[in-house]
Amino acid sequence: MSALKGLSGSLAGFPGFALRRLVGAVVTLFAISVIIYLVFYVAPGDVAQITCGPRCSPAQVHQVAEQLRLDDPLYVRYWHFLQGVFVGQDYSTGTSVQHCGAPCLGVSYQSGQQVTQLIWAKLPVTFSLVLGAMVLWLILGVGTGVLSAWRRGRFTERALTAVTLAGTATPVFVIGLVLMIVVCGQLQLLPFPQYVPFTEDPEQWAWNLLLPWLSLALIESAKYARLTRSSMLETLAEDHVRTFRAYGVGERSIIGRHALRGAVAPVIALSANDFGSAIGGAVLSETLFGLPGLGRELVHAVTVVDLPVVVGMVLVTGFFVVLANAVADVLFAVADRRVVLS
Amino acid sequence: MSEALVASQAPGTDSSVPGASGARQFWRRLRAQRAALVAAGVVALLVLIALAAPLLTAIEGQDPTTYHPSLVDSARGGVPVGPLGGIGGDHWLGVEPQTGRDLFARLVYGARVSLGVALAATLVQVLIGIVVGVAAGLGNRWVDQLLSRATDVIVAMPLMIMSLALLAIVPSSFPRPVLVALIIGLVAWGSIAKIVRAHTLTLKELDYVAAARLSGWGAWRVARRELLPALAAPVITYAALLVPTNITVEAALSFLGVGVKPPTPSWGQMLTAADIWYQAAPQYLLLPAGALFVTVLALTVLGDGVRTALDPRAASRLRIGTGRRREAKA
Numbered sequence: 001m002s003a004l005k006g007l008s009g010s011l012a013g014f015p016g017f018a019l020r021r022l023v024g025a026v027v028t029l030f031a032i033s034v035i036i037y038l039v040f041y042v043a044p045g046d047v048a049q050i051t052c053g054p055r056c057s058p059a060q061v062h063q064v065a066e067q068l069r070l071d072d073p074l075y076v077r078y079w080h081f082l083q084g085v086f087v088g089q090d091y092s093t094g095t096s097v098q099h100c101g102a103p104c105l106g107v108s109y110q111s112g113q114q115v116t117q118l119i120w121a122k123l124p125v126t127f128s129l130v131l132g133a134m135v136l137w138l139i140l141g142v143g144t145g146v147l148s149a150w151r152r153g154r155f156t157e158r159a160l161t162a163v164t165l166a167g168t169a170t171p172v173f174v175i176g177l178v179l180m181i182v183v184c185g186q187l188q189l190l191p192f193p194q195y196v197p198f199t200e201d202p203e204q205w206a207w208n209l210l211l212p213w214l215s216l217a218l219i220e221s222a223k224y225a226r227l228t229r230s231s232m233l234e235t236l237a238e239d240h241v242r243t244f245r246a247y248g249v250g251e252r253s254i255i256g257r258h259a260l261r262g263a264v265a266p267v268i269a270l271s272a273n274d275f276g277s278a279i280g281g282a283v284l285s286e287t288l289f290g291l292p293g294l295g296r297e298l299v300h301a302v303t304v305v306d307l308p309v310v311v312g313m314v315l316v317t318g319f320f321v322v323l324a325n326a327v328a329d330v331l332f333a334v335a336d337r338r339v340v341l342s
Numbered sequence: 343m344s345e346a347l348v349a350s351q352a353p354g355t356d357s358s359v360p361g362a363s364g365a366r367q368f369w370r371r372l373r374a375q376r377a378a379l380v381a382a383g384v385v386a387l388l389v390l391i392a393l394a395a396p397l398l399t400a401i402e403g404q405d406p407t408t409y410h411p412s413l414v415d416s417a418r419g420g421v422p423v424g425p426l427g428g429i430g431g432d433h434w435l436g437v438e439p440q441t442g443r444d445l446f447a448r449l450v451y452g453a454r455v456s457l458g459v460a461l462a463a464t465l466v467q468v469l470i471g472i473v474v475g476v477a478a479g480l481g482n483r484w485v486d487q488l489l490s491r492a493t494d495v496i497v498a499m500p501l502m503i504m505s506l507a508l509l510a511i512v513p514s515s516f517p518r519p520v521l522v523a524l525i526i527g528l529v530a531w532g533s534i535a536k537i538v539r540a541h542t543l544t545l546k547e548l549d550y551v552a553a554a555r556l557s558g559w560g561a562w563r564v565a566r567r568e569l570l571p572a573l574a575a576p577v578i579t580y581a582a583l584l585v586p587t588n589i590t591v592e593a594a595l596s597f598l599g600v601g602v603k604p605p606t607p608s609w610g611q612m613l614t615a616a617d618i619w620y621q622a623a624p625q626y627l628l629l630p631a632g633a634l635f636v637t638v639l640a641l642t643v644l645g646d647g648v649r650t651a652l653d654p655r656a657a658s659r660l661r662i663g664t665g666r667r668r669e670a671k672a
Contacts, residue, residue, distance in 0.1 A: 027491070168642060169639035171634060280500025325497075
């Protein structure tokens with residue numbers, strides 16, 4: 001009865017909660033854009049000189065500065081940037097005037113390419129990497145967690161606990177490096193990863209990404225195993241489970257139906273969070289495996305001080321983190337109706 | 343941390359042994375966990391190695407930065423001369439491919455960088471976290487709103503990406519390890535600030551803090567005399583878990599080539615080129631990887647142990663109904 005009451009109560013407040021969370025996410029994103037803009041456009045050295053190259057004359061450097069609007073006051077440039085994001089902007093390439101459509105994040109100092117297009121081209125790689133890995137780590141992590149909650153107190157659980165502990169302690173580039181050397185180099189079971197677009201050849205796409213997926217999943221699943229196990233153990237300790245047992249409900253049913261239910265909400269929330277941070281964290285595995293995604297593009301942009309690309313990349317990854325966190329909160333509220341919607 | 347700090351009771355910490363000081367209780371509970379004890383030993387050994395790095399390399403008779411071109415075969419692309427990557431009496435763990443620098447020296451000096459940067463970064467995170475968290479918890483509605491939103495923004499920033507970008511724009515004349523520690527600290531203080539704020543809000547309502555506030559103490563004095571001692575337990579717990587994370591982040595940044603720069607040795611940086619050499623000199627890959635693994639593992643287990651010792655309730659919850667006598671190791 002009380003569960004029913006809680007359900008109707010939370011659903012009534014739910015749209016308001018989701019809306020508030022969304023508005024909060026937008027405000028956060030706006031704040032991030034201001035901070036990033038300030039940090040990256042106030043601090044750097046002579047961008048015009050770097051962009052132009054070491055052999056440029058002062059006159060040429062001045063021309064570059066003018067073309068990139070580097071001499072405008074900061075608030076003018078930020079205003080321009082916002083305009084670009086919401087209504088698009090026109091820019092001159094020196095010979096002609098180009099238009100950059102609505103979500104315009106500026107133009108690369110180096111290649112002259114629009115940042116939005118650049119990101120758009122790299123996004124499928126990063127998404128392929130993260131989404132595939134996520135499916136794997138959910139299966140691995142939740143599976144391990146269920147198994148160790150079921151076999152609690154036995155050897156299986158202790159062995160699994162040790163393995164997951166080792167998983168949490170290994171940096172992804174270490175396990176990736178070792179796997180690549182053993183699986184691709186020594187055993188030659190898998191090819192050295194190379195990105196093949198899904199639309200071109202789905203089989204090769206998956207075959208090439210299998211190793212990066214595995215490396216990410218092995219590390220991440222440890223967290224899920226621990227979370228699943230501890231939420232299940234908490235549920236198993238509750239009174240209603242004891243009642244089920246007293247009524248003669250079998251252990252399999254208690255684990256599979258009742259205890260697992262307690263783990264659903266935290267696992268969903270964590271995976272939404274992790275999706276966001278994995279987009280940002282993909283830089284490591286992309287660099288290691290040579291996958292041409294967002295992260296590798298950022299490393300490149302950082303080394304050549306291509307500020308519009310850096311700012312655009314940080315903003316886009318920030319966008320995914322904020323969005324994922326908001327989704328995580330909402331999903332958590334949907335999945336676990338005990339959450340107080342305040 | 344002084345004993346007095348650890349001694350004070352945070353909300354949620356029980357005092358099952360009346361009369362025993364909190365610090366002694368903490369040690370007793372930590373000692374009761376075998377895994378944590380072993381981990382503490384490993385961490386102590388690592389710290390010792392890091393501190394004694396100059397001494398150890400002096401005994402070996404090497405240093406981490408001298409090139410030994412005669413020890414690598416330039417005709418074969420810089421593979422170390424001799425069996426097992428050049429292991430011998432002069433070079434205990436062999437030499438680095440291409441440069442011939444001593445691997446043992448680079449490994450022990452790398453421990454200095456790893457531990458030093460991680461600890462310094464944790465210190466920065468804890469300091470900012472306490473200041474922001476306490477100020478948000480004690481301040482009026484506007485202060486709280488402003489600081490909480492700022493914390494949200496910091497939490498939402500992708501850590502790796504931000505550090506990567508920030509490291510690129512600071513001039514290279516700035517001492518690199520200090521910079522890496524500062525940036526990790528400045529980018530990732532959000533979660534500890536949130537924890538401190540939550541605890542401050544709870545503590546604020548407790549009688550002894552309310553009494554201090556009502557008797558006209560200023561916010562600063564209340565924070566220093568009444569709140570900080572009670573915040574020690576949650577802050578230490580969380581900080582202990584931050585250290586291994588920071589080790590990984592430093593290694594990752596150095597691996598990407600933007601963290602600690604050569605000639606300063608760092609484990610992450612050593613791994614950058616290791617995959618090309620794994621056949622000729624496998625220890626060039628295995629040593630830094632193993633060092634990272636052992637360090638992070640030991641610190642994580644120790645962190646878990648500290649948490650169990652400071653908040654036994656949270657740990658014992660997991661044991662109910664499992665029928666096990668031993669401590670839950672998760």
